[in-house]
Amino acid sequence: MQKSLHIDPGKCTGCLQCEMACSYEHTGTINPSKSRIKVFDFEHEGRKVPYTCTQCADAWCMNACPVDAITLDLATGAKIVSEATCVGCKVCTIACPFGTVNYMADVGKVQKCDLCGGDPKCVSACPTAAITYVDAEWTGLDRMRSWAAKANTTAVAA
Amino acid sequence: MGWNRKVLRVNLTAGTCTPEPLNMEWANDYLGSRGLASKYLVSEIDPKVDPLSPENKMIMATGPLTGTMASTGGRYTVVTKGALTNAIACSNSGGFFGAEMKFAGWDMIIFEGKSPKPVYLFVENDKAELRDAAHLWGKTCWETEATIKSSHQDPQIRVSSIGGAGENLALFACIVNDLHRAAGRSGVGAVMGSKNLKAVALRGTQGVSGIKDFPAFMAAANAGKKVLADNAVTGQGLPKYGTQVLMNVINEMGALPTRNHRDVQFEDAGKISAEAMHEKRPTDGKAHLVTNAACFGCTIACGRISKIDETHFSVKNSPKYWGASGGLEYEAAWALGAANGVGDLEALQYANLLCNEHGMDPISFGATVGAAMELHDLGILTKEQIGVDAVFGSAEALCKLVEMTAHGEGFGKELGQGSARLCAKYGRPDLSMSVKSQEFPAYDGRGIQGIGLAYATSNRGACHLRGYTIASEVLGIPVKTDPLVTEGKPELVKAFQDATGVFDSAGICVFTSFAWTLADVQPQLQAACEGDWSMDKLNLVGERIWNMERQFNLAAGMTAKDDDLPPRLKTEPAKTGPAKGKVSGVEQMIPEYYKVRGWTPEGVPEQGTLSRLGL
Numbered sequence: 001m002q003k004s005l006h007i008d009p010g011k012c013t014g015c016l017q018c019e020m021a022c023s024y025e026h027t028g029t030i031n032p033s034k035s036r037i038k039v040f041d042f043e044h045e046g047r048k049v050p051y052t053c054t055q056c057a058d059a060w061c062m063n064a065c066p067v068d069a070i071t072l073d074l075a076t077g078a079k080i081v082s083e084a085t086c087v088g089c090k091v092c093t094i095a096c097p098f099g100t101v102n103y104m105a106d107v108g109k110v111q112k113c114d115l116c117g118g119d120p121k122c123v124s125a126c127p128t129a130a131i132t133y134v135d136a137e138w139t140g141l142d143r144m145r146s147w148a149a150k151a152n153t154t155a156v157a158a
Numbered sequence: 159m160g161w162n163r164k165v166l167r168v169n170l171t172a173g174t175c176t177p178e179p180l181n182m183e184w185a186n187d188y189l190g191s192r193g194l195a196s197k198y199l200v201s202e203i204d205p206k207v208d209p210l211s212p213e214n215k216m217i218m219a220t221g222p223l224t225g226t227m228a229s230t231g232g233r234y235t236v237v238t239k240g241a242l243t244n245a246i247a248c249s250n251s252g253g254f255f256g257a258e259m260k261f262a263g264w265d266m267i268i269f270e271g272k273s274p275k276p277v278y279l280f281v282e283n284d285k286a287e288l289r290d291a292a293h294l295w296g297k298t299c300w301e302t303e304a305t306i307k308s309s310h311q312d313p314q315i316r317v318s319s320i321g322g323a324g325e326n327l328a329l330f331a332c333i334v335n336d337l338h339r340a341a342g343r344s345g346v347g348a349v350m351g352s353k354n355l356k357a358v359a360l361r362g363t364q365g366v367s368g369i370k371d372f373p374a375f376m377a378a379a380n381a382g383k384k385v386l387a388d389n390a391v392t393g394q395g396l397p398k399y400g401t402q403v404l405m406n407v408i409n410e411m412g413a414l415p416t417r418n419h420r421d422v423q424f425e426d427a428g429k430i431s432a433e434a435m436h437e438k439r440p441t442d443g444k445a446h447l448v449t450n451a452a453c454f455g456c457t458i459a460c461g462r463i464s465k466i467d468e469t470h471f472s473v474k475n476s477p478k479y480w481g482a483s484g485g486l487e488y489e490a491a492w493a494l495g496a497a498n499g500v501g502d503l504e505a506l507q508y509a510n511l512l513c514n515e516h517g518m519d520p521i522s523f524g525a526t527v528g529a530a531m532e533l534h535d536l537g538i539l540t541k542e543q544i545g546v547d548a549v550f551g552s553a554e555a556l557c558k559l560v561e562m563t564a565h566g567e568g569f570g571k572e573l574g575q576g577s578a579r580l581c582a583k584y585g586r587p588d589l590s591m592s593v594k595s596q597e598f599p600a601y602d603g604r605g606i607q608g609i610g611l612a613y614a615t616s617n618r619g620a621c622h623l624r625g626y627t628i629a630s631e632v633l634g635i636p637v638k639t640d641p642l643v644t645e646g647k648p649e650l651v652k653a654f655q656d657a658t659g660v661f662d663s664a665g666i667c668v669f670t671s672f673a674w675t676l677a678d679v680q681p682q683l684q685a686a687c688e689g690d691w692s693m694d695k696l697n698l699v700g701e702r703i704w705n706m707e708r709q710f711n712l713a714a715g716m717t718a719k720d721d722d723l724p725p726r727l728k729t730e731p732a733k734t735g736p737a738k739g740k741v742s743g744v745e746q747m748i749p750e751y752y753k754v755r756g757w758t759p760e761g762v763p764e765q766g767t768l769s770r771l772g773l
Contacts, residue, residue: 013451030226032257125227
């Protein structure tokens with residue numbers, strides 16, 4: 001089964017544990033400025049929204065890369081940046097409609113979410129299950145269930 | 159190693175920013191944040207210094223767990239000699255500012271001297287410079303934060319600033335970070351204002367790399383988070399209701415100080431409670447509460463984000479207050495509400511918003527309004543003197559007075575001096591509900607005896623966060639004690655005070671202690687920091703910090719007389735509720751407390767105590 005990250009902003013408290021976990025996994029330091037998932041705080045509305053790469057099936061970043069530094073991880077579906085190959089041209093950061101590929105000035109490469117090889121650390125760090133890793137074909141299952149629960153029916157014996 | 163091992167020393171007189179190594183010997187003895195910054199302060203200033211003079215210093219400090227994945231590891235502390243109290247001050251704040259200081263590579267920033275003109279400090283990793291703040295002076299905390307982010311073209315900067323209250327040297331001015339978190343108490347904002355320091359803006363991209371044993375630390379941090387999640391208070395109560403969960407509980411106990419402590423139960427407590435914040439308003443069909451929110455790294459998320467009723471008289475012509483914003487927390491709701499007999503939730507939120515916007519401690523501000531209302535009630539202060547009909551229960555008066563105090567206008571200037579100075583000026587010092595000139599928080603020392611002793615002996619003036627015996631006396635954490643008795647309370651207060659010193663110095667939030675004991679913190683510290691951080695060591699560090707702060711206050715001229723409650727708490731029995739007929743037994747508890755502390759009957763640490771603690 002292919003899985004994908006699923007984000008429910010309504011559950012996010014803005015604690016940034018996901019950003020810390022992401023940076024620790026990828027850099028060995030706790031450093032939200034290096035996180036590949038970002039939590040946005042729309043303070044005047046009281047909303048916090050975690051946002052990261054959705055791993056497009058037909059990925060703009062991968063198609064745009066002139067040196068084939070972005071490849072598909074067949075096991076997870078993640079689009080992976082090979083730092084060894086990346087030349088830091090940033091074309092992928094322009095191609096991505098969502099802004100989730102970003103340039104790291106200190107190393108001259110780009111970075112994006114790689115799903116941590118199938119065990120996304122942001123998911124296990126999230127204290128409220130605002131970020132989950134679920135069946136890619138059924139990301140709507142929980143929402144369907146909650147609407148189904150509201151259906152005005154009574155249990156009927158056969 | 160937990161620490162960055164780097165201190166930024168900012169000399170405001172000379173306009174210099176100089177890095178220096180952290181004194182690791184002191185870090186080993188005082189841990190970080192509150193304890194370590196206090197060690198720097200007591201070593202560098204004359205305890206008798208005027209808090210608002212250039213000779214006072216102000217330190218912003220993080221702990222070894224600040225900026226880490228330890229739950230609630232986002233705290234920072236402001237340590238100075240308090241403008242309100244003339245005692246050592248240590249005001250702790252959450253939000254995101256503390257972690258950013260750590261990510262920029264610093265453990266603490268020491269401010270000394272006084273700038274000849276308004277400035278703000280801008281720190282971007284290793285770079286630190288003082289910048290002209292002429293364009294920021296006169297701006298609110300909210301405007302200051304927005305202006306700095308916009309002028310640096312960097313929305314990810316974190317800002318701590320003072321508003322008009324700090325600029326005007328209101329003695330309960332606070333330092334606001336991330337719009338609605340604050341180093342709130344003891345007048346640290348006035349000290350900042352006296353130094354012509356408008357704001358501190360930080361941007362850190364270096365992260366925390368110096369954890370001693372990362373795998374062990376992650377395991378310990380995860381174990382700690384599980385304890386918080388599984389606990390009914392930190393896992394359910396605080397996220398759902400916030401600290402406001404206490405309003406009805408404390409009222410039912412007959413320990414909710416009302417109308418300047420004349421009463422111990424508030425007839426409108428239900429209207430300003432957590433439950434009320436969840437209810438839909440008749441005016442717009444919406445609940446006051448929008449959501450809960452977390453500070454950096456916090457897996458509890460007790461913070462309240464609310465939207466005020468746009469049709470309320472206080473804001474109907476001010477759309478800038480209509481958006482979601484912080485509040486109400488329990489202490490603010492009590493001080494602005496019950497302490498003045500005001501049962502209008504929206505009015506309390508308006509006053510709370512102005513406290514955040516202009517940088518005022520809502521506890522001291524609200525309690526000072528309560529004292530003024532009593533002076534008015536007794537005919538000592540007239541409506542003309544105050545500028546508004548300040549009768550107990552008047553939401554209109556509260557809203558007008560918060561505006562006047564925020565802007566330092568008219569009688570607001572007098573309110574800005576706090577209740578002790580106000581009541582002394584009008585010949586009734588007994589009507590200030592304070593210790594060491596700092597106003598009480600939201601628990602009555604008659605109905606909850608231990609907290610009364612904690613107020614009386616708190617090193618930073620009356621405060622619930624120096625020894626939160628409410629946990630034991632009300633919630634049964636870690637064991638239930640009878641709130642109405644004095645027996646055993648000196649030991650209880652000491653235990654809470656010492657443990658709190660460690661929580662504060664580690665860089666985590668004291669609210670974790672609803673679920674955690676020091677035994678839950680210890681493995682996290684041991685994995686993060688070099689050296690021995692055993693339970694024995696931590697207990698010793700907590701007690702050492704307390705005694706160090708005490709010695710500073712004694713050297714500043716305080717005596718056992720300052721460890722006392724106002725006469726009302728000792729002579730006017732609680733009128734209603736389970737504590738009816740009770741007064742505070744503080745005078746019986748103090749001698750025992752001194753004994754338990756290893757202090758002389760005059761409240762001075764004995765030589766044996768000092769040498770045991772390495773002081």
